[in-house]
Amino acid sequence: MSLDCGVFHTRYEADMGLRPRPLQRLRLGILALFVLVFPFVASPYWLDLANQVAIATVGAIGLNILVGYTGQISLGQGAFMAIGAYTAGLLTLNFGVPWGASVFAACLVTAAAGTFFGLPSLRLKGLYLAIATLAAQEIVEWGMTNWTAVTGGTEAIVLPAPVLFGVRMNTNFNFYWLAVLTAAGTALFAANLMRSRIGRAFEAVRDQDIAASVIGVDVFRTKLLAFATSSFFVGLAGAMIAFHRNIITWERFTLSTSIVFLAMIIVGGLGSIRGSFLGAALITLLPAMITNVGRAIQDTAPQAASLLPYAQQAVFGIVIILFLIFEPRGLSKLWENAKDYFHVWPFAYRRGESRAG
Amino acid sequence: MDIFLQLTVSGLSTGMIYALAAAGFVVIYKASDVINFAQGDLLLLGTYLIFFGVAQVGLPWSLGVAVTLLLAVAVSLAVERLVLRPLVGEPIISMIMVTIGLSSVLRGVTGAIWGPNPRSFDSFLPAGDIVLGPATLSTARLLSIPIALAVLAGLGLFFRHTRDGIAMRAIADDQQAALSMGISIPRVFGVAWALAAVSAAIGGIMLAGIVGVSPNVASIGLRVFPVVILGGLDSIAGAVLGGAIIGLLEVYVGFYVGHGLNLVVPYVVLVLMLMVRPYGLFGKEIIERV
Numbered sequence: 098m099s100l101d102c103g104v105f106h107t108r109y110e111a112d113m114g115l116r117p118r119p120l121q122r123l124r125l126g127i128l129a130l131f132v133l134v135f136p137f138v139a140s141p142y143w144l145d146l147a148n149q150v151a152i153a154t155v156g157a158i159g160l161n162i163l164v165g166y167t168g169q170i171s172l173g174q175g176a177f178m179a180i181g182a183y184t185a186g187l188l189t190l191n192f193g194v195p196w197g198a199s200v201f202a203a204c205l206v207t208a209a210a211g212t213f214f215g216l217p218s219l220r221l222k223g224l225y226l227a228i229a230t231l232a233a234q235e236i237v238e239w240g241m242t243n244w245t246a247v248t249g250g251t252e253a254i255v256l257p258a259p260v261l262f263g264v265r266m267n268t269n270f271n272f273y274w275l276a277v278l279t280a281a282g283t284a285l286f287a288a289n290l291m292r293s294r295i296g297r298a299f300e301a302v303r304d305q306d307i308a309a310s311v312i313g314v315d316v317f318r319t320k321l322l323a324f325a326t327s328s329f330f331v332g333l334a335g336a337m338i339a340f341h342r343n344i345i346t347w348e349r350f351t352l353s354t355s356i357v358f359l360a361m362i363i364v365g366g367l368g369s370i371r372g373s374f375l376g377a378a379l380i381t382l383l384p385a386m387i388t389n390v391g392r393a394i395q396d397t398a399p400q401a402a403s404l405l406p407y408a409q410q411a412v413f414g415i416v417i418i419l420f421l422i423f424e425p426r427g428l429s430k431l432w433e434n435a436k437d438y439f440h441v442w443p444f445a446y447r448r449g450e451s452r453a454g
Numbered sequence: 455m456d457i458f459l460q461l462t463v464s465g466l467s468t469g470m471i472y473a474l475a476a477a478g479f480v481v482i483y484k485a486s487d488v489i490n491f492a493q494g495d496l497l498l499l500g501t502y503l504i505f506f507g508v509a510q511v512g513l514p515w516s517l518g519v520a521v522t523l524l525l526a527v528a529v530s531l532a533v534e535r536l537v538l539r540p541l542v543g544e545p546i547i548s549m550i551m552v553t554i555g556l557s558s559v560l561r562g563v564t565g566a567i568w569g570p571n572p573r574s575f576d577s578f579l580p581a582g583d584i585v586l587g588p589a590t591l592s593t594a595r596l597l598s599i600p601i602a603l604a605v606l607a608g609l610g611l612f613f614r615h616t617r618d619g620i621a622m623r624a625i626a627d628d629q630q631a632a633l634s635m636g637i638s639i640p641r642v643f644g645v646a647w648a649l650a651a652v653s654a655a656i657g658g659i660m661l662a663g664i665v666g667v668s669p670n671v672a673s674i675g676l677r678v679f680p681v682v683i684l685g686g687l688d689s690i691a692g693a694v695l696g697g698a699i700i701g702l703l704e705v706y707v708g709f710y711v712g713h714g715l716n717l718v719v720p721y722v723v724l725v726l727m728l729m730v731r732p733y734g735l736f737g738k739e740i741i742e743r744v
Binding site for chain 2: 164168170217220221223224225227228229231232233235236239242243352356359360363367403404406407408409410411412413414415416417418421422425
């Protein structure tokens with residue numbers, strides 16, 4: 098967290114706060130109000146999208162802890178989400194564990210699996226680590242579809258809808274509150290984690306691992322901790338996917354899933370909680386928007402419908418490429434730029450103008 | 455024994471196509487440190503371009519191959535100039551993601567033009583079978599092996615004997631020193647991408663001749679990783695040997711073990727390789743360790 102120019106705190110509470118300034122509180126309040134009102138005015142279609150965004154936010158924050166904050170590349174997001182989803186689902190289905198407990202167990206199991214797959218990071222860096230996690234993804238994918246006795250193979254697993262305080266989470270409206278609270282809790286936890294000693298160690302390892310070890314950071318332990326923390330939330334996202342639709346299918350946890358989540362944090366902003374949310378929202382909503390456009394022009398251009406999946410694929414790629422070339426720090430940086438612009442509006446200083454004038 | 459021979463030919467011919475894709479990957483990685491996740495899509499582009507030229511426009515084979523290679527090189531050079539060049543010096547995650555984005559775009563565009571269904575057309579490779587003792591071998595597959603080997607040998611000779619090839623090795627060795635000797639890095643990057651496109655397009659053309667044209671071809675892009683890790687990230691000879699081993703392993707495991715294990719066994723080999731010899735069979739023993 099950076100200190101803002103011209104802001105002087107006189108109390109420790111303000112100094113420690115995540116959102117100390119009135120304007121920040123106002124924005125947070127507006128956001129909270131929107132989140133509270135949204136489900137009452139939105140259509141079921143939008144509610145479903147909102148739930149997907151909330152779940153994706155949890156997964157993206159998890160991945161960002163590993164990739165954005167600690168600098169360890171992982172192509173195994175889909176595999177870790179699968180471990181979370183299948184653990185939660187199978188515990189509930191086969192052993193009758195209450196869903197809350199099985200979700201928590203899923204998080205722990207995924208964290209353990211993440212730590213295990215993080216072991217190669219002791220020796221491997223960059224490209225090699227990326228390829229190792231790619232192999233992990235392919236192996237878990239194979240396990241999902243072929244270990245029929247446990248995962249049911251390519252058949253879908255159907256789960257009972259979770260019940261919270263006597264309310265069945267079988268509608269998008271009911272699930273919305275659970276998803277939003279989980280996403281907000283994850284964001285709060287991650288934001289605080291990154292201000293702690295552990296979070297600082299993550300960033301030190303990312304920026305210069307040798308320097309980090311010189312100042313007393315145990316690099317290997319920190320990396321494993323990053324894998325564990327990250328996988329915990331990724332597993333949570335997987336378990337939420339399972340309970341959102343009350344169904345688990347292997348197609349939702351393939352390498353493409355890993356790529357979609359990497360795209361979220363690239364487009365949103367590496368090493369940014371806000372970016373994780375913005376990226377999750379954009380990448381989740383993008384295909385839906387393209388579908389809507391396709392439907393809208395269906396009457397004038399009837400062949401548009403058959404081209405939709407390809408348009409989605411191409412646009413997805415173009416968005417990644419454009420962000421990497423023009424704004425590698427993502428939507429999060431764009432938002433900051435906008436804030437900076439309005440900070441001194443309308444008396445913005447622009448480079449070159451003063452000299453010309 | 456006859457089945458074993460058939461499997462071997464089939465595995466080797468698949469393996470040589472892997473090797474062609476992997477060689478392109480190696481050339482790009484060697485010259486510019488870019489990890490190209492779109493290698494399979496360059497292959498895909500090759501199969502669709504030859505299909506377009508020969509089956510849809512009706513060009514003769516020789517001309518069709520020439521046009522395919524030219525177009526593949528043009529696309530590849532455009533990609534290098536417009537997408538990769540602005541990202542020189544960016545962190546590795548950006549390089550990985552930009553080629554993943556590229557792969558998505560290529561898949562979307564080829565899909566939009568040629569649709570999801572597999573297509574087949576009269577191959578330039580003879581369709582019949584050769585009976586060799588008890589075994590019946592597909593002529594097309596048998597022929598594809600020497601063709602691929604010739605192309606790969608050509609690549610190897612290029613590195614050893616031409617000016618651009620030697621410049622590329624110099625850049626791979628030490629970019630600063632190469633720059634100070636007056637080697638043009640943009641030119642070498644361009645040549646690397648052009649070569650990768652040629653190598654992948656030839657792989658694609660042969661694949662079109664053997665199994666026809668389908669969007670699934672792009673999945674070969676992921677097989678490149680076991681191949682290059684096995685052979686060593688910076689060696690053409692390694693790509694050939696790695697391709698052969700992975701190709702053979704897949705068909706043997708697929709036939710004698712089954713259970714879809716053939717899909718996963720390359721990655722198991724990859725993990726084992728990363729544990730014991732991460733620089734591969736032929737790679738230089740420099741690996742970034744922590």
